[in-house]
Amino acid sequence: MTAPALDGERLLADSIAGKFPDAHGRFGPFGGRYVPETLIPALEGLEEGIRKHLHASDFQTEYQAQLKTWVGRPTALTYAARLSERWGAKVWLKREDLAHTGAHKINNAIGQALLAKRLGAKRIVAETGAGQHGVASAAACARLGLPCTVYMGAVDMERQAPNVGRMQLLGATVVPVTTGDRTLRAAIDEALRAWVADPLDTYYLIGSAVGPHPYPYLVRELQAVIGREARAQMLDDAGGLPDVLIACVGGGSNSIGAFHAFVPDKSVTIIGIEAGGRGKGLGDNAATLSYGSPGVLQGSFSMLLQDQDGQVQETHSVSAGLDYPGVGPEHALLLAAGRVRYQTASDEEALEAVKACSEYEGILPALESAHALIGAKQWAARHPGQRILVCLSGRGDKDMPTLQTTLLAGAQ
Amino acid sequence: MKPRDRISEALRVAGRGGEPALVAFLTAGYPSKSQFREHLQSVAAGADVVEIGVPFTDPMADGVTIQRSSQAALAQGVSLRWILAELEAMPRLDAPLLLMSYLNPLLAYGLDRLADAAARAHVAGFIVPDLPYDESSDLRKALDAHGIAMVQMVTPVTKPERMKQLCDNTQGFVYAVTMTGTTGKNVAVPNEVIAYLDRVRALAKVPVCAGFGIRSREQVERLRGHVDGVVVGSALVEVLERGGNPTEWLGALRGSARTKDSAREKG
Numbered sequence: 001m002t003a004p005a006l007d008g009e010r011l012l013a014d015s016i017a018g019k020f021p022d023a024h025g026r027f028g029p030f031g032g033r034y035v036p037e038t039l040i041p042a043l044e045g046l047e048e049g050i051r052k053h054l055h056a057s058d059f060q061t062e063y064q065a066q067l068k069t070w071v072g073r074p075t076a077l078t079y080a081a082r083l084s085e086r087w088g089a090k091v092w093l094k095r096e097d098l099a100h101t102g103a104h105k106i107n108n109a110i111g112q113a114l115l116a117k118r119l120g121a122k123r124i125v126a127e128t129g130a131g132q133h134g135v136a137s138a139a140a141c142a143r144l145g146l147p148c149t150v151y152m153g154a155v156d157m158e159r160q161a162p163n164v165g166r167m168q169l170l171g172a173t174v175v176p177v178t179t180g181d182r183t184l185r186a187a188i189d190e191a192l193r194a195w196v197a198d199p200l201d202t203y204y205l206i207g208s209a210v211g212p213h214p215y216p217y218l219v220r221e222l223q224a225v226i227g228r229e230a231r232a233q234m235l236d237d238a239g240g241l242p243d244v245l246i247a248c249v250g251g252g253s254n255s256i257g258a259f260h261a262f263v264p265d266k267s268v269t270i271i272g273i274e275a276g277g278r279g280k281g282l283g284d285n286a287a288t289l290s291y292g293s294p295g296v297l298q299g300s301f302s303m304l305l306q307d308q309d310g311q312v313q314e315t316h317s318v319s320a321g322l323d324y325p326g327v328g329p330e331h332a333l334l335l336a337a338g339r340v341r342y343q344t345a346s347d348e349e350a351l352e353a354v355k356a357c358s359e360y361e362g363i364l365p366a367l368e369s370a371h372a373l374i375g376a377k378q379w380a381a382r383h384p385g386q387r388i389l390v391c392l393s394g395r396g397d398k399d400m401p402t403l404q405t406t407l408l409a410g411a412q
Numbered sequence: 413m414k415p416r417d418r419i420s421e422a423l424r425v426a427g428r429g430g431e432p433a434l435v436a437f438l439t440a441g442y443p444s445k446s447q448f449r450e451h452l453q454s455v456a457a458g459a460d461v462v463e464i465g466v467p468f469t470d471p472m473a474d475g476v477t478i479q480r481s482s483q484a485a486l487a488q489g490v491s492l493r494w495i496l497a498e499l500e501a502m503p504r505l506d507a508p509l510l511l512m513s514y515l516n517p518l519l520a521y522g523l524d525r526l527a528d529a530a531a532r533a534h535v536a537g538f539i540v541p542d543l544p545y546d547e548s549s550d551l552r553k554a555l556d557a558h559g560i561a562m563v564q565m566v567t568p569v570t571k572p573e574r575m576k577q578l579c580d581n582t583q584g585f586v587y588a589v590t591m592t593g594t595t596g597k598n599v600a601v602p603n604e605v606i607a608y609l610d611r612v613r614a615l616a617k618v619p620v621c622a623g624f625g626i627r628s629r630e631q632v633e634r635l636r637g638h639v640d641g642v643v644v645g646s647a648l649v650e651v652l653e654r655g656g657n658p659t660e661w662l663g664a665l666r667g668s669a670r671t672k673d674s675a676r677e678k679g
Contacts, residue, residue: 024546034515034542036473037565038592040574179479185470192472197593199569296515296542297470309491310520312469 011337016264020333025213028336030329033212034296035192042199047214049119054221059114066110070143071100073107073225077233080390082360083373089380092238093392094230096254097365101136103394104226104254105207109136111222112205113144121203123147127191129156129184129250130321130368131163132394133207138172140205148172151190153183156320163398181314184250184324188298208251209328212299216256216328223257230389231261242389244269244379248371249342250286250322252331254393263339272331273375275317276344282307286315288327289335289342302329318347318402319367321394345374351406353377354396366394367402414559415536419461419508419584423619423641426460432632433641434458434662435585435621436648437512439465439481440498441490443653449502451652456507458662460641461585463539464499466492466513473541475596477646481653492517492526499533508536510563510584515543518551527554537561537584545578563587568608579615585641586620588612596646597625601634609638629665 011028014020020027033043053059067073075098080091096104109126116124124146128134134150141148150167154176157164167174180186188211195204209219234241245262247255249272262268277285285291288303295304297312305313305325317323334340345353353373357365365373369392376388396403413421426433436459441448456462467482467490474482492513499509511530518526518540530538537560543551545564552562561584566575569592579586590605591597613620622635623643632642644665651661 032547033544034547035544036541036567037544037578038473038567038569038589040544041569041571179476180470180483189470189472193475193594196473199592295519298472299542304516306516306520308520309493310468310517311486311491312516 006336008336008338011333012339015333015337015339020330021213021217027216027330027333030300030302030332031213031216032301033299034301035212035299036196038196039199039212042195043212043214045119049115050214050218053115053118054218059118063111063114066114067107067225071106071110072098074229075099077230077237079238080361083356086360087377087380088384089376090385090387091376091380092234092242092389093363094226094258094389096226096391096393097363097369097395101132101139102397103132103136103366104223104257105133105136106139107225107257108207108219108222108253109133109140109205110143112218113137113140113146116203116205117144117146119203121146122201123149124203124205125149125151125191125194126205126207127151127184127187128207129153129187129323130319130366131156131160131167131398132321134172134174135163135166135170137205137207138167138170141172142170149175149194151175151177151187151194153177153181153187155182156184156187159402160320160398161401183320185312192298208253209256209330210251210298210300210326216300216330219253220256220260220330223253224260226254226257226391227259227261230258230391234389241265241268243383243386244271245389246271246273246372246375246379247391248273248322248368248393249289249327249331250275250324250368251326252328254391256328256330258391259334259340263334270340271375271379272340272342273371274342274344275319275322275371276346277316277318278347282313284316285344286317286323286325287344288325289331290344294332297326300329302332303327303335318350318406319371321366321368322371343375345371349374354403355407363392364396365392366396367399369393415508415531416559416561416583419510419536419561420618422460422508423585423621427619427640430636431666432635432639433460433619433621434665435461435463435623435641435643436658436662437463437465437643437645438652439467439478439485439649440495441467441485441488442481442649443484445485445488445490448498451658453505455648455658455662456505458659459507461510462505462507463510463512463643463645464495466495466511466517468514468517471514473594475594475646477596477649481649492521496529496533499535504534509534510537510539510561511535512539512541515540523551523554527558527560530560531558535560537563539563539565539587541565545581565589566612568592568605575612576615579612579617582618585618586612586616587643588620588622588639589624590622591625593624595624601631606638609635613638629667632665
C-alpha cells in the first residue's frame with residue numbers, strides 16, 4: 001500500500017463526477033474501513049442508514065429546519081473591509097463563527113444526531129479537541145433528548161476550559177482522557193473503545209471528516225452547506241466567484257465542507273492551511289499533508305505524521321482543534337489530484353491573525369480559523385487586489401485561556 | 413507442513429484430551445526489552461501457541477493493560493524491525509509464533525518485505541485487529557507466498573453470512589472474540605456466549621480459540637467442550653509485569669495437575 005503512481009487528472013475528474021467514495025469507501029486510493037471486527041456491523045448499519053435517510057425528503061426537511069431555526073443558517077458572508085485595505089486584496093469571511101455554539105461543528109453534530117435517532121441509538125459518544133465538537137454534540141443531544149458522553153484529552157481540558165463547563169451545562173458527561181497524547185488523537189481512541197464496548201446501542205458522533213467509511217463521506221455531506229451557501233453568496237452579493245478559497249485543515253471538516261462546492265470551479269484556487277506549530281521538525285507541528293506520509297490511523301488510509309516504524313507522532317499546535325496527526329482521506333485525494341494546495345501557518349502567525357481580525361474587523365476568530373487568515377494575508381501579498389474567500393470556521397472565546405498567556409500576557 | 417498448518421496442528425494436538433489449548437500473548441519487549449527472549453521462552457514453555465504483540469501508539473482494540481505495555485515497549489525502542497531480528501536470531505521454539513500487530517507498523521515495514529522477514533523469523537501467522545477481511549487482500553497475498561496464516565476474528569455481533577465468510581477464510585484458527593469491548597476485562601461467560609461459540613465451531617474448518625477477557629481457570633472450565641483453545645493476553649501481561657512465572661501461571665490455567673507436556677501425553 002505504498003502510494004502508487006497516481007493520475008491526478010483522472011482522480012480529479014472522478015472526484016468531480018461524484019465517484020468518490022466508491023463502493024469500498026475509497027476516495028481514489030484513500031479511505032476504506034480499518035476497524036476491529038466488532039465495529040463492522042455498526043458501520044454497515046450506518047452506511048445503510050445514510051443510504052436510506054440522508055437524502056430522503058423527510059430527513060432533509062427536518063435537518064434544514066434545524067439548520068434554519070436552531071443553528072441560525074445561512075451564516076453571513078462578511079466583507080472584511082479594513083483587513084482588505086490593510087492586506088491589499090478583497091477579503092470575504094464565511095461566518096461559521098456565527099453558527100449556534102460558535103463554529104461549523106454544529107452542522108455535522110445536529111445532522112448526525114438526527115440520523116442516530118432514526119437509527120434507534122440509545123446513547124451518543126463523541127470526542128473533542130478544542131471542545132467545539134463536544135459542545136456542538138452536547139447541544140444537539142440536548143435538543144433531541146439523547147444522552148451524550150464526550151471524551152476529551154486532559155491537555156485540551158485545560159487549554160479549552162470554558163468549553164468543558166459549557167458541555168456540562170448542556171447535560172453531557174465529559175470524560176478526561178489521560179492515555180496517549182492526552183489530546184484529540186487519544187480522545188478519538190477512547191471514544192472508539194467506548195463504541196467497541198457497545199457497538200449496537202451506541203452511536204459514535206465523530207467530529208471531523210476522518211475515521212472509517214462512511215464517516216468521511218457523511219461529515220462532508222453535512223458540512224458541504226458551508227461551501228454551497230458561500231458560493232451562492234459570492235455570486236449574489238459579491239459579484240462573482242472568488243479567485244481563491246482558503247480554510248484551515250486539522251481533521252479537515254470545515255475545509256472539506258467549504259471546498260466541496262468549489263472543486264469543479266477551475267478558476268478558483270483552493271488552499272488548505274495546516275498547523276505549522278513551531279517548525280518543521282517531527283513533533284513540532286500538526287501539518288499532516290505538508291509533512292506526512294501515507295498510512296492507516298483510526299479507521300482510514302490517509303496521510304499521517306509517523307516515524308519510519310509506522311508509529312504515530314505526537315503533534316504540536318497552539319490550536320487544539322488542529323492538533324491531530326491524521327487528516328481526512330478526501331483531503332489526501334485532493335492533494336494527490338493536485339486540486340488543493342496545502343500550506344502551513346505557524347503558532348505565532350496564527351496569534352498575529354487573531355489580533356488583526358479582532359482589531360480590524362471586530363471579530364475574535366478561533367485560533368484554528370486564524371490559520372486560514374494567515375493564508376489569506378500571504379496570498380494577498382503575492383496577488384494584490386485579488387478576491388479572497390476565507391472560511392472563518394469558529395469564534396475565539398474558547399481560546400481565552402491560551403490568549404491570556406500569549407497575546408494578553410504582555411498587556412497586563 | 414506450511415507454517416499456518418503448524419498452528420492448527422499444535423492446537424488440535426493440545427486440545428485432543430478435551431482441555432482447551434492455550435494461546436498466550438505477550439507484548440514484545442515488555443516489561444523489559446533486554447529480557448524479551450527469556451520471557452518469550454518461558455511463555456512458550458507453558459503455551460501451545462504464542463502471540464507476540466507488536467507495540468503501536470494507538471491500540472484502539474486494547475484495554476488499559478495492553479495500552480500500558482505497548483507504550484512502555486515503545487519507550488524502550490521496541491519496533492517491528494527489532495522484533496523480527498530478535499526472532500530470527502533465536503533458536504526456533506516448539507510453540508508456533510504469531511505476530512499481533514495493528515496495520516500501520518506493517519505498512520511502514522512494507523508488506524512484501526514483511527512476509528519474507530516473517531518467514532525467516534519463524535513467524536507462522538498474523539493477527540491484525542484493525543484489518544477487516546475486506547481490506548486484507550494485499551497482506552494475505554504477501555503472506556500466502558510463505559504459507560503464513562492470516563487469522564480472522566469473529567465477534568458476538570458478527571452477522572451470520574459474514575461469520576461464514578470469516579470462518580471459511582481464516583487460517584490457523586478462528587479467533588472468536590467473546591465480548592464486545594476492548595481486551596483485558598474479566599467477564600463471566602454467559603450462555604449466549606457459549607451458544608455463539610458453538611455456532612462458530614460448527615462453521616469452522618480450523619480450531620476455534622476464544623479470546624478477550626479470559627483470565628481464570630473457572631472461565632477455561634466453562635469454555636471446555638465449546639472451543640479448541642483460549643487466548644490469554646492482558647492477564648498474562650500482568651503476570652510478567654509483577655515478575656511472576658508465566659510457565660507456572662499458564663500451568664495453573666490448565667488445571668493444577670496438568671502441564672503442557674502432560675496435556676500432550678494424555679492427548
